[in-house]
Amino acid sequence: MLLQENFSLKPYNTFGIEVKTRYFATFENVAELQQLLQHPEIANAEKLILGGGSNVLFTQDFGGAVLKNNIKGISVIDQNDDFAFVKAGSGEVWHEMVLFCIEHGLAGVENLSLIPGTVGAAPLQNIGAYGVELKDVFESLEAVNVETGELETFDKAACDFGYRESYFKKAGKGKYIIVSVTLKLRKKPEFNTSYGDIQKTLAAMEITDLNIKAISEAVCAIRRSKLPDPKAIGNAGSFFKNPEVDKTVYENLKKVHPDMPGYVVSETKIKVPAGWLIEQLGWKGKQIENYGVHKNQALVLVNYGGAEGNKIKQLAHDIIASVKEKFGIELSPEVNIH
Numbered sequence: 001m002l003l004q005e006n007f008s009l010k011p012y013n014t015f016g017i018e019v020k021t022r023y024f025a026t027f028e029n030v031a032e033l034q035q036l037l038q039h040p041e042i043a044n045a046e047k048l049i050l051g052g053g054s055n056v057l058f059t060q061d062f063g064g065a066v067l068k069n070n071i072k073g074i075s076v077i078d079q080n081d082d083f084a085f086v087k088a089g090s091g092e093v094w095h096e097m098v099l100f101c102i103e104h105g106l107a108g109v110e111n112l113s114l115i116p117g118t119v120g121a122a123p124l125q126n127i128g129a130y131g132v133e134l135k136d137v138f139e140s141l142e143a144v145n146v147e148t149g150e151l152e153t154f155d156k157a158a159c160d161f162g163y164r165e166s167y168f169k170k171a172g173k174g175k176y177i178i179v180s181v182t183l184k185l186r187k188k189p190e191f192n193t194s195y196g197d198i199q200k201t202l203a204a205m206e207i208t209d210l211n212i213k214a215i216s217e218a219v220c221a222i223r224r225s226k227l228p229d230p231k232a233i234g235n236a237g238s239f240f241k242n243p244e245v246d247k248t249v250y251e252n253l254k255k256v257h258p259d260m261p262g263y264v265v266s267e268t269k270i271k272v273p274a275g276w277l278i279e280q281l282g283w284k285g286k287q288i289e290n291y292g293v294h295k296n297q298a299l300v301l302v303n304y305g306g307a308e309g310n311k312i313k314q315l316a317h318d319i320i321a322s323v324k325e326k327f328g329i330e331l332s333p334e335v336n337i338h
Contacts, residue, residue: 002025002026003023003024003025003039003041003042004023004024004025005022005023006020006021006022007020007021007023007024008020009021009024009053009058009062009066012050012053012066012068013050013053013054013056013057013236014052014053014054014116014230014234014235014236015056015057015058015230015234015235015236015303015309015312016230016234016303016305017057017058017059017234017303017307017308017309018306019058019060019061019062019309020061020062021048021061021062021064021065021066022045022061022062022063022064022065023041023042023045023064023065023066024066024067024068025039025042025065025066025067025068026067026068026069026070027067027068027069027070028070028071028072028091029071030071030144033067033071033144033179034144034149036067037146037149038149041065042065042067045063045064045065046063046064046065047064047065047066047067047146047174048064048065048066048338049066049067049120049177050066050067050068050069051069051090051091051117051118051119051120051121052093052094052117052118052121054116054117054121054230054236054237055116055117055121055125055236055237055334055335055336056236056335056336056337056338057309057312057313057335057336057337057338058309059308059309059310059312059313059337059338060309060310060338062338069090069091069118069120069177070091071089071091071092071120071179071180072089072091072092073087073088073089074086074087074088074092074097074100075087076104076106077182079187081187082186082187082188083184083185083186083187084104084106084184084185084187085139085182085183085184085185086100086104086106086182086183086185087180087181087182088100088180088181088182088183089119089179089180090118090119090120090178090179090181091118091119091120092118092119093117093118093119094112094115094116094117094118094119094121094122094127095113095114095115095116097109097119097183098110098112098113098114098216099216101183101185102212102213102216105187105212106186106187107185107186107187107188107189107212108132108137108183108184108185108186108189109132109137109183109185110212110213110215110216110219111129111130111131111132111198111215111219112127112128112129112130112132112134112219113216113217113220113223114220114223114224115129115237116230116236116237119180119181120177120178120179120181122134122181123138123141123159123161123166123168123178123181124168124169125164125165125166125169125334126159126161126162126163126164126165126166127164128163128164129219130192130195130196130198130219131192131194131195131196132192133161134161135156135159135161137184137185138156138159138161138181138183138184139155139156139182139183139184140153140154140155140156140181140182141153141154141159141180141181141182142154142178142179142180143168143176143177143178143179144176144177144179145175145176146174146175146176146177147175151179152176154167163241163244164241164334189211189212191210191212191215193210193215195263196222197222198215198218198219198222201218201221201222202215202218205217205218205221226296226297227294227296227297227300228296228297228300228302233294233302233304234302234303234304234305234307235294235301235302235303236301236335237300237334238274238297238299238300238334239299239300239301239333239335240274240278240299240316240319240320240331240332240333240334241274241331241332241333241334242271242272242273242274243271243272243274243277243329243330243331243332244265244269244270244271244272245270245272245329246268246269246270247267247268247269247270249328249329250262250270250272253327253328257280257327260272260276261273261276272329274298274299274323275297275298275299276298277323277327277331278293278298278299278319278323278331279298280326281319281322281323281326283298283319283322284297284298287304288311288315289307289311290303290304290305290306290307291303291304291311291312292304292315293315293319301315301316313337316333319331
């Protein structure tokens with residue numbers, strides 16, 4: 001087990017921010033993780049688990065221990081006439097697991113194609129896109145208790161999923177490290193193409209026989225057209241959550257802003273696209289020094305090279321303040337800021 005000190009995290013965060021961590025180590029299985037947690041330097045330090053580093057903004061050096069999750073493996077562990085259960089190591093790239101499911105004809109995650117990050121991060125914030133959330137296909141997960149080192153199993157109810165929320169971001173924050181996730185996928189697909197530009201993209205692709213592979217390819221095409229590749233421009237994907245507002249609030253805003261889009265969440269709540277709100281205020285494509293807002297997607301903050309994390313954080317706060325002032329809606333970051 002190699003514990004490295006004063007280690008650069010630049011290659012390990014998709015924003016490409018140059019910061020260092022006091023300690024750094026990797027783990028490839030549960031036993032290695034349990035061993036690391038007993039190491040005196042790590043046991044007493046603040047711990048940060050990194051998967052793909054695609055949902056984090058570093059604003060300063062990290063004084064604790066960063067543990068890089070490299071637990072791999074994807075397999076079908078059980079099935080019946082209607083469903084198959086796919087288990088994946090939490091260090092697997094999320095999109096690789098989506099491709100595995102599609103190759104095996106298993107439906108439910110095709111709308112979640114090309115979401116950056118690892119499998120372990122997916123339940124942490126109940127990832128979602130194009131009308132589907134992780135909780136819709138979630139069966140269970142295994143996690144190591146940081147204090148005891150014990151391996152524990154969580155079912156869907158125990159994960160307490162909400163919109164970009166889970167038990168692991170609230171009461172369980174910092175208490176557990178997710179090591180595997182099991183999904184329950186349909187053998188007979190139920191297509192969901194009503195959200196975003198999926199139908200338009202499928203039509204442009206001249207898809208006549210609808211299938212999960214075609215939906216996945218359409219979603220990938222949309223994402224690639226809107227979101228910059230982190231290898232080319234530092235970013236963490238969507239920086240802000242789409243806010244949910246009371247129906248009456250939405251109806252009053254709609255009178256003033258007739259073009260305001262909205263998606264019904266429940267009888268009382270409407271989800272408003274954060275990107276639309278930000279774009280109305282002229283932020284889209286705005287560049288300040290070597291960072292800014294992406295030209296194709298107002299939800300994405302970018303590092304053009306060498307930007308400091310605290311300046312990107314300030315930009316996010318400025319955007320939040322301007323949206324609050326104009327629309328009375330409070331935006332929340334989706335990205336974890338350290």
